[in-house]
Amino acid sequence: MANTQSMEHPGALRQLPSVKTTLAVxxxxxxLINLYFIFMVAPTDSVLGHVQRVFYFHVPIAIMSFxxxxxxxxxxxxxxxxxxxxxxxxxxxxxxxxxxxxxxALLTGIIWARPIWNTWWTWEPRLTTTMILxxxxxxxxxxxxxxxxxxxxxxxxxxxxxxxxVDVPIVYYSVVWWRSIHPSPVVGPFxxxxxLDGTMALILLYSFITxxxxxxxxxxxxxxxxxxxxxxxxxxxxxxxxxR
Amino acid sequence: MNGLxxxxxxxxxxxxxxxLRSRDLIVSxxxxxLLVVVVFNFALNNTPGRSxxxxxxxxxxxxxxxxxxxxxxxxxxxxxxxxxxxxxISPVSRDAIFLGKALTSLIFMLLVEAALLPIxxxxxxxxxxxxxxxxxxxxxxxxxxxxxxxxxxMAVQTRSREIMLPVLFFPIxxxxxxxxxxxxTRAIGGETFIGLGRWLPLIGxxxxxxxxxxxxxxxxxxxx
Numbered sequence: 001m002a003n004t005q006s007m008e009h010p011g012a013l014r015q016l017p018s019v020k021t022t023l024a025v026x027x028x029x030x031x032l033i034n035l036y037f038i039f040m041v042a043p044t045d046s047v048l049g050h051v052q053r054v055f056y057f058h059v060p061i062a063i064m065s066f067x068x069x070x071x072x073x074x075x076x077x078x079x080x081x082x083x084x085x086x087x088x089x090x091x092x093x094x095x096x097x098x099x100x101x102x103x104x105a106l107l108t109g110i111i112w113a114r115p116i117w118n119t120w121w122t123w124e125p126r127l128t129t130t131m132i133l134x135x136x137x138x139x140x141x142x143x144x145x146x147x148x149x150x151x152x153x154x155x156x157x158x159x160x161x162x163x164x165x166v167d168v169p170i171v172y173y174s175v176v177w178w179r180s181i182h183p184s185p186v187v188g189p190f191x192x193x194x195x196l197d198g199t200m201a202l203i204l205l206y207s208f209i210t211x212x213x214x215x216x217x218x219x220x221x222x223x224x225x226x227x228x229x230x231x232x233x234x235x236x237x238x239x240x241x242x243x244r
Numbered sequence: 245m246n247g248l249x250x251x252x253x254x255x256x257x258x259x260x261x262x263x264l265r266s267r268d269l270i271v272s273x274x275x276x277x278l279l280v281v282v283v284f285n286f287a288l289n290n291t292p293g294r295s296x297x298x299x300x301x302x303x304x305x306x307x308x309x310x311x312x313x314x315x316x317x318x319x320x321x322x323x324x325x326x327x328x329x330x331x332x333i334s335p336v337s338r339d340a341i342f343l344g345k346a347l348t349s350l351i352f353m354l355l356v357e358a359a360l361l362p363i364x365x366x367x368x369x370x371x372x373x374x375x376x377x378x379x380x381x382x383x384x385x386x387x388x389x390x391x392x393x394x395x396x397x398m399a400v401q402t403r404s405r406e407i408m409l410p411v412l413f414f415p416i417x418x419x420x421x422x423x424x425x426x427x428x429t430r431a432i433g434g435e436t437f438i439g440l441g442r443w444l445p446l447i448g449x450x451x452x453x454x455x456x457x458x459x460x461x462x463x464x465x466x467x468x
Contacts, residue, residue, distance in 0.1 A: 080464055135415040142411060146402040156398050159461045160412065163394070166457060167416050170450055174419035177442060178426065 068098030076161030093222035255344025
């Protein structure tokens, strides 16, 4: 019966990898060029030194994580309205990739912060909001996996995906206002972005495009993995039923 | 039984009666609230001069923890006895169920806070007699009740439900906690309503937004 299972899938499997493999190849090549640009071409910052290069990773990754959670929001709305598993698959995959990205954004930010600001962490609005974002979407993944059933988990996830995304701007403004009353010791850390020279800005843009492809590839990979998980669960289920 | 107001009041009445007969929620949450103050007093080394500076933070940390504790129980009784299924089968809209449960939580929390506030005022040495403070507490607690009820309905059905509620509750309610602490600092300091600045409107916007979103998504959470 395992054969009949796999017989149903080849058609679907043959279609998806072609898009995914193309994406994987494009992402791989672009990422290699990106690394070359960042470490070989990009000029060393005269004030900040080599540490500044982490920005070519940090900025695109951080923006991609926001994009990922926007995708979660849209897909969650889609799932609650349409109730088709496809929407949930997109939301789930995007949330997982988003959590990885936001973790990386926090880590690369810390690498930057220690030598430049002389502190690992500061309760600056963007940092705080990113931290809260991380917490909300870790809760998203937790509530999915602790739900009584997979369909319930999909609904709970969608609820957190919507409520959490709506909450983010409020979190941001509350922390900004809170900060404006307790002045921060770090003055204008993001003013650096305006001081980027032409090459730096171009490389940053290229890096951003690379990470868009990377994100799309990761989400597709995760969605396919989920399909495999479901097929495996189905096989297990039938085996158990027929075996006993 | 049509309309919204009637069913909401019936659900509130049911939970109030249950609480009056068992008395297992409000009293224990009040005791817990006192313990939080004692712990914070030593954790933050509260000396007489610093009291006014620390009081708003301690107050809202205690209220937030107490709200999570109380909210964790909001659906437990319904879940255990199959009461929620009964409610869902009855010809009452899901909005009414949500609003009824949220209103119950709001009433319970306000009772807890009304009991705790005079004690806190004495222990932390601030004046609680201020309309601005009352308004802040009301709006903040409304936010706790609305979002807490939604997450409580989800958490009660998950494994390790005692953990799930705070994990969902605190990050989402961070703006309310920040704004409430800031507004309370000003209210205790004797500021006028205008002097509270944008903090009360911020809580108001949060409450209004989630009063619209939460009933809608709640109907998906409780469906079978």
